[in-house]
């Protein structure tokens with residue numbers, strides 16, 4: 001079984017990923033949070049080295065990527081086929097947009113940094129994205145999807161993939177897209193089986209996933225609501241043909257989830273607590289160093305919405321915690337919760 005780290009915009013940034021790599025085993029591939037595509041002209045004008053989203057992908061902030069890219073051009077194999085490099089997950093940038101020419105220009109710019117695998121986000125349900133026919137807002141327009149896929153899959157040595165939902169408003173959207181994708185040589189398709197209008201409500205629709213599996217000729221990576229070893233076992237029982245699993249919110253809540261799934265059992269509580277305390281100390285100091293007190297508290301508060309589930313905080317306790325704005329007080333309070 002291969003385990004993938006899901007892209008979570010604003011959360012799985014390079015500080016988070018590099019910290020995770022120092023403490024956690026079991027993640028084979030990470031898809032990076034989305035980067036909007038731009039024309040060559042715009043790219044020339046943008047100071048990429050100072051742009052937050054581009055900095056997240058830059059080789060100097062992703063040390064393992066730099067090594068992994070070496071010799072890659074000659075080999076012509078997809079990064080993800082090579083598997084973990086030096087014990088670290090393979091990184092795949094994710095792109096967001098809807099103009100084929102901008103994709104071609106952005107892919108060319110990122111290839112200079114040694115990236116050859118690219119994932120396209122046609123699943124984001126955020127209103128400001130959807131109204132611009134991006135994310136899952138493009139799913140009702142299969143011709144637009146096909147135009148981008150045709151342009152990027154035609155680029156030499158580039159491996160392209162999509163991450164999608166069931167549709168914006170109806171499942172027929174993904175059925176049409178999946179059928180059309182069969183005409184192209186894609187590396188894989190990630191499916192999060194919810195509609196865009198559902199956001200993250202309700203349960204992933206496994207029946208519709210089954211239907212898409214019967215229609216696709218591509219390798220499918222599953223994403224959605226796997227939060228424990230037991231969830232994973234249930235999913236494996238239903239979909240024994242799938243061997244690649246993407247973890248998102250479950251792995252935020254429990255950073256050792258990938259490891260637990262691979263070993264087939266949760267960590268013992270004492271070991272979990274010790275390792276989580278180490279991870280949290282590293283994470284909070286890393287975020288402080290790179291993002292300053294205000295930025296670090298903002299990031300940590302976001303993560304505590306997930307940690308709270310694992311550490312079984314009540315709503316009242318979480319609300320009280322989220323009212324703290326001072327870094328030192330926040331870290332002291334949270335460390336006390338962890339050691340309790």
Ligand SMILES: Cc1cc2nc3c(=O)[nH]c(=O)nc-3n(C[C@H](O)[C@H](O)[C@H](O)COP(=O)(O)O)c2cc1C
Nearest residue numbers: 006007008009033034121192223224225247248249
């Ligand atoms: C806060 C947040 C940010 C996300 N950002 C992205 C993103 O940048 N790109 C993407 O393809 N999916 C994004 N997703 C979707 C996740 O990658 C994943 O598919 C989804 O959360 C379902 O999986 P999970 O239940 O394991 O979290 C995001 C989800 C959340 C909750």
